[in-house]
Amino acid sequence: MTPRKVLITGARGQLGIALSASLPQQVDATAIDLQELDLTDAAATGRYVETLRPDWVINCAAYTAVDKAESEPELAYRVNRDAAHHLARAARGCGARIVQISTDFVFDGRKSSPYLPSDTPNPLGIYGRSKLEGEFAVANATEGDGLIVRTAWLYSAHGNNFVKTMLRLMQERSELKVVADQVGTPTSADALARAIWKLIEGDAPGGIHHYSDAGVASWYDFACAIRELGQPLLGRPLCPLLPIRTQDYPTPARRPAYSVLDKVDSYARLGIAAHWREPLRPVLSALAAPPG
16 A cells, blocks of 8 residues: 655654654655745745645644744744644645644633633734634635644643743752642643644644643643652752742743643544553653763
């Protein structure tokens, strides 16, 4: 059987790296980043996709600097909305399907039960708004055939993320304060990558799909798990953690107080579900290993 051709954008990001590292045997993937193609250029994107003619496009490219987006809204919208539109339109033009990665930050956090894919979004900041408009752009360009995969609190052994930041700060400081009243679900990039490949293999229907690891945590809970599991792996003491309120750690962008996603349908479709602590240990092991 001819391998399915897949285009992965945002190849140097956490999810792009995880997707390339977990390619199914039958998949022939091309992974690109900004250096290879400026997705905000509609004509260049169209030419590239038309030449490659993939069966699927996975758009991991995104502007993810949540706080910086408040002062760079035009750039955030160009990357998260306009580039997504160009890519979805180009994919549709050559008969390909697209997976657009989105975020729990499309919600305002006022619920106290997990957000369903059908719940009405109401983002609090530029990042969430730009990602939501990217969802709309992809849905419109593909006439609903595109897959919108919302995820949350992504981390891996690569790139910049909460796990790496916490490990560094816990080794540098005598005490670390962490917000304890924002609740969501940490998600391993490796687990999300496996879920995306399963969605593609199953030719999943268009529309919104939620995927994060199972369970819930505050940022403080997440940090405590990083400390608990990371300390013996590093072989050195890590500083104590102190829970604080959001109001004690002001940031330019407002964040949802509760952004747990309901993944029941996705877990049933994919046949996979793991508590968020399970994939955390191998990532910490990779980060604790000596280089080389």
